[in-house]
Amino acid sequence: QVQLQESGPGLVKPSQTLSLTCTVSGVSISSGGYYWSWIRQHPGKGLEWIGDIHNSGKTYQNPPLKSRIIISVDTSKNQFSLKLSSVTSADTAVYYCARVRGYCDTSSCYGFFYSWGQGTLVTVSS
Amino acid sequence: EIVMTQSPAALSVSPGERATLSCRASQSVSSNLAWYQQKPGQAPRLLIYGASTRATGIPARFSGSGSGTEFTLTISSLQSEDFAVYYCHQYDNWPSTFGQGTKVEIK
Numbered sequence: 001q002v003q004l005q006e007s008g009p010g011l012v013k014p015s016q017t018l019s020l021t022c023t024v025s026g027v028s029i030s031s032g033g034y035y036w037s038w039i040r041q042h043p044g045k046g047l048e049w050i051g052d053i054h055n056s057g058k059t060y061q062n063p064p065l066k067s068r069i070i071i072s073v074d075t076s077k078n079q080f081s082l083k084l085s086s087v088t089s090a091d092t093a094v095y096y097c098a099r100v101r102g103y104c105d106t107s108s109c110y111g112f113f114y115s116w117g118q119g120t121l122v123t124v125s126s
Numbered sequence: 127e128i129v130m131t132q133s134p135a136a137l138s139v140s141p142g143e144r145a146t147l148s149c150r151a152s153q154s155v156s157s158n159l160a161w162y163q164q165k166p167g168q169a170p171r172l173l174i175y176g177a178s179t180r181a182t183g184i185p186a187r188f189s190g191s192g193s194g195t196e197f198t199l200t201i202s203s204l205q206s207e208d209f210a211v212y213y214c215h216q217y218d219n220w221p222s223t224f225g226q227g228t229k230v231e232i233k
Contacts, residue, residue, distance in 0.1 A: 046213065046224055046225070046226045046227050047162075047170065047213055047215075047224040048224070049221055049222055049223070049224075060220075062221050063221065096169055096170075101175070102217065107220070108220035108221075109220070110158070110217050110218070110220065110222070111217055111222075112158075112160035112172065112175045112215060112217050113160070113162070113170070113172060113215070114172055114181075115172075116169040116170055116171070116172075117169060118168075118169055119169050
């Protein structure tokens with residue numbers, strides 16, 4: 001059974017960098033037919049896609065967030081990570097990692113969120 | 127980007143009754159449409175993909191239909207565990223986008 005688990009600080013100060021890791025178990029992060037994603041949900045609000053990473057290491061970011069995002073993968077640890085820089089209170093949200101069934105081409109990824117982590121609340125506050 | 131609009135925002139239904147949720151895309155997304163269920167304090171769960179294919183382990187009372195710009199999620203006979211928020215999600219165009227959700231409440 002595939003499981004995903006987010007980890008990282010629950011509190012980040014404004015202007016600092018939010019760093020989260022998603023640990024994947026039950027499947028190799030390098031397996032084909034899937035890629036990996038970060039999604040967030042502001043308190044009481046809907047879902048917002050943040051970005052994707054293919055097992056090739058190629059990344060894709062939501063344009064409004066692109067300049068602040070770094071997504072990386074560590075295949076030796078079966079993990080992928082999110083760094084979001086220059087955070088403000090608007091970045092306070094529950095952050096989810098997900099396994100995506102789909103494909104990626106040179107510029108975009110297309111797929112649905114097949115499995116989700118339980119989510120982790122990150123609060124931006126001084 | 128494609129805007130996904132769900133209606134109604136909230137739906138009050140009695141257990142055992144049918145619930146019909148709608149999702150409209152601002153332009154065609156073919157059949158590249160998924161539905162997710164989210165209960166309070168939990169992550170979303172995939173229900174339907176490809177507009178009408180149930181995900182593994184999803185009961186037959188959940189069904190999806192539609193293509194292009196108009197989609198429907200039907201819950202044929204609501205069970206107590208079905209009261210939740212439901213989101214549609216298009217993955218035909220990049221970036222993928224979600225609807226704002228429909229909350230299914232107990233009547």
